[in-house]
Every structure is written in C-alpha cells, then in structure tokens.
Amino acid sequence: MNKNGDVRSASEFKEIFEETGNSYGPYRCPFCEVRYEDRCIVTECVKAPHFKLPNETAHRSGCNGEAGEDVSPGGSGLPNGPRRRVLGEIELPEALVKRRKASVVRRPGDDGLGAPPDAIEVTRRRRLVATDQTISSLFTTSQLRPIVHAYKRLRKHAYEQAVAANFKQGSADYNESFRKTLNAHNLSLYEHKLTYGNAFQGSKLQPWRIERVYYGSGKVRTEGGHLVINDKDSWPKLPKNKADLVPFEVRLSRILEADAPTSHLRALDELERLATADQYVEWYAYGMPMLQMDHFELNVDSLDHLYWIGQHQR
Numbered sequence: 001m002n003k004n005g006d007v008r009s010a011s012e013f014k015e016i017f018e019e020t021g022n023s024y025g026p027y028r029c030p031f032c033e034v035r036y037e038d039r040c041i042v043t044e045c046v047k048a049p050h051f052k053l054p055n056e057t058a059h060r061s062g063c064n065g066e067a068g069e070d071v072s073p074g075g076s077g078l079p080n081g082p083r084r085r086v087l088g089e090i091e092l093p094e095a096l097v098k099r100r101k102a103s104v105v106r107r108p109g110d111d112g113l114g115a116p117p118d119a120i121e122v123t124r125r126r127r128l129v130a131t132d133q134t135i136s137s138l139f140t141t142s143q144l145r146p147i148v149h150a151y152k153r154l155r156k157h158a159y160e161q162a163v164a165a166n167f168k169q170g171s172a173d174y175n176e177s178f179r180k181t182l183n184a185h186n187l188s189l190y191e192h193k194l195t196y197g198n199a200f201q202g203s204k205l206q207p208w209r210i211e212r213v214y215y216g217s218g219k220v221r222t223e224g225g226h227l228v229i230n231d232k233d234s235w236p237k238l239p240k241n242k243a244d245l246v247p248f249e250v251r252l253s254r255i256l257e258a259d260a261p262t263s264h265l266r267a268l269d270e271l272e273r274l275a276t277a278d279q280y281v282e283w284y285a286y287g288m289p290m291l292q293m294d295h296f297e298l299n300v301d302s303l304d305h306l307y308w309i310g311q312h313q314r
C-alpha cells in the first residue's frame with residue numbers, strides 16, 4: 001500500500017514509478033500499516049519488485065502480512081513467501097493483464113496518520129482483500145516490456161542449460177532442452193494460458209491467426225495517421241511453405257486516447273523520431289496479424305502492447 005492508501009502489487013507500483021517518476025512511498029502493510037522497505041521498485045534491478053519487512057520489525061495486531069482469514073498462499077507484492085516464479089536472477093512475469101484500479105482498505109477519512117489499526121481492523125482489511133482479486137497471487141504486468149526482458153533472459157538461460165548438458169547447438173537434444181526450459185514457465189496473455197515457449201513468434205513460421213507476441217526487426221515510417229514498422233523479413237503465408245513469403249507490418253495510430261498515460265506520449269514521440277531516423281528497431285507487438293492482399297498487418301491497439309529494445313519509459 002502506498003502513502004495514499006492505494007493497495008497494489010509491487011510490480012504495479014514499479015510500473016507507476018516508471019510512468020510517472022513518483023514512488024508515492026513510503027509503502028506499508030495494507031493491513032497493520034507497518035512500514036515496508038521497497039525493493040526493485042524505484043531502482044533498476046533484474047530481480048522482481050517486492051516488499052520487505054525491515055529487520056527488527058514485525059507485523060502487529062495479529063497481522064501476518066497476508067490477505068484472508070488465516071495463513072493463505074501469499075500474494076504478489078507481499079513479503080513472507082509470495083508465490084512467484086523467479087529463476088535464479090530472472091524476473092518472470094506470469095501474466096499480461098489489463099491496467100486496473102487500486103483497491104482501498106482504509107475507511108473513508110482515514111489518512112493513515114492516526115493510531116495503527118487494531119486487531120479488529122486488521123481482520124476486516126485482510127477479509128476485504130481476500131475477496132478482491134487486485135492483489136492476485138500471480139506476478140502480473142499490464143505492459144509488454146517486462147515480459148520481453150524476461151523472455152530474453154530466459155532464452156539465455158535455456159541456452160546455458162542446454163550447453164551445460166553438453167548438447168550441440170542445433171541438435172535435436174539441444175532444441176528439446178531449449179523448448180523444455182521455455183515451456184516450464186507459464187505466461188498468460190489476457191487469460192490465454194500459454195508458456196514462454198509458445199507465447200512468442202518470429203518470422204520463421206506462418207503467423208498463428210491468434211493473439212500472441214510477434215517479434216522481428218524493422219524500420220519505422222509514417223503513413224498518414226499511422227506509424228508503421230516494416231519487418232525486414234518476409235513471413236510465410238502458409239504453414240511449411242518457405243516459397244510463399246509476404247511482408248509483415250506493425251501498425252499503430254499516431255493519435256492517442258485522451259486519457260493516455262504519459263509513458264504512451266513519450267513512447268509515441270520516440271517512435272515519431274525513429275520514423276525519421278532510418279534505423280532498425282528490434283520490435284515486439286502483442287496482437288493478431290491479419291493477412292491483407294499481399295502482406296500481414298498487425299494493428300496494435302495500445303502502446304502497452306508495443307515494445308522495442310531501447311524504448312525509454314522515463
């Protein structure tokens with residue numbers, strides 16, 4: 001919980017910090033209001049953002065930092081064993097979700113400056129959050145960026161695992177080991193239950209007629225009211241047909257919604273600049289490519305769904 005009483009996961013607070021440059025700290029336990037130390041929220045970090053109960057301090061009034069009636073299986077952003085897939089030092093978001101509002105546990109008029117909550121109030125708050133999905137047990141994000149970075153780190157890890165097992169790069173054993181590592185990590189894209197192994201697709205295969213994270217490398221240009229990334233590779237129109245290849249374009253409107261977050265304005269500015277720079281970008285886009293007459297077109301509906309390496313968030 002931040003100083004305004006908004007209850008969110010640590011990863012959501014990190015996204016807010018990256019968008020606004022404000023941390024809205026200090027952070028507290030949403031139930032007993034004991035102070036938390038924040039980790040990897042306002043600092044650049046390969047570890048997952050999280051909160052830590054400072055040494056020598058403890059929850060109070062019967063609070064254990066967990067939502068619910070009793071000891072429950074943890075919640076993202078809370079200390080005491082959140083259920084999160086962290087592999088070594090790799091931060092692995094588990095789900096791409098819609099942006100959502102914070103939940104509020106303080107009673108109206110409570111600014112958090114008075115006496116800490118008593119046992120009855122702690123119990124009320126823990127029950128309240130237990131029935132609210134805002135603090136989900138998943139490590140979620142509403143932006144592609146952390147997922148792309150996790151994917152790249154996981155691929156590096158998969159390579160190292162396969163090499164450590166003495167598999168030769170490109171061999172069947174190597175490929176199987178690589179796939180197994182990626183598929184061992186779940187990634188849901190708006191409720192579609194996938195893995196890091198099957199949520200992404202590049203130009204070697206025919207695009208699935210389904211929402212996934214597509215990726216490639218290309219130059220940006222403007223075309224009327226749109227910004228367009230032309231992938232440098234052609235993509236197969238048909239499965240297992242390497243002869244019938246067509247261009248692939250990612251398209252985005254140059255007009256943002258009126259209430260677009262400032263990070264979207266900055267990203268759009270940057271993309272406009274790239275369109276004048278004749279330079280390749282490594283792009284990732286979530287959406288469904290449609291086969292037009294002679295090319296695939298992926299229309300991106302939000303800048304949360306488009307990321308390129310080097311994109312500045314602040």
Ligand SMILES: [Zn+2]
Nearest residue numbers: 029032059063
């Ligand atoms: Zn507490």
